[in-house]
């Protein structure tokens with residue numbers, strides 16, 4: 454998939470993780486913000502494989518995805534022990550952004566590797582990169598992100614605003 458689709462997917466993955474864990478908007482914002490910079494990180498393997506089928510070990514579910522989850526878990530625990538719980542969420546945002554990349558690439562014909570290049574691939578669909586199918590995926594992600602924010606945090610934000618207004622009026 455293209456960079457803008459990966460960026461959208463990473464943002465939605467951060468928001469979805471925040472909603473799934475029942476986090477407040479500030480914590481979810483940490484996950485969201487941490488997911489965005491790594492949206493296209495696996496595609497840095499183009500530096501090693503400049504050809505069309507550039508996907509190497511960063512596009513491996515176990516080596517790339519599993520590795521980033523292990524690293525996130527270790528780093529997050531260290532940050533909790535350093536008493537910075539809000540920042541401790543950031544590694545999980547990074548992991549969500551990275552995993553969203555693998556999930557989106559698994560929807561393309563080239564798929565992603567299960568373990569290592571040359572082994573079995575995971576292909577969930579054959580969406581053409583840059584084609585109308587990718588546009589549809591990106592549009593669906595925008596809709597999903599909006600729905601997540603609407604359902605998970607908007608009632609609380611509106612309630613907080615009303616409480617502030619009522620407090621200011623009395």
Ligand SMILES: [Zn+2]
Nearest residue numbers: 454495496558
């Ligand atoms: Zn990729």
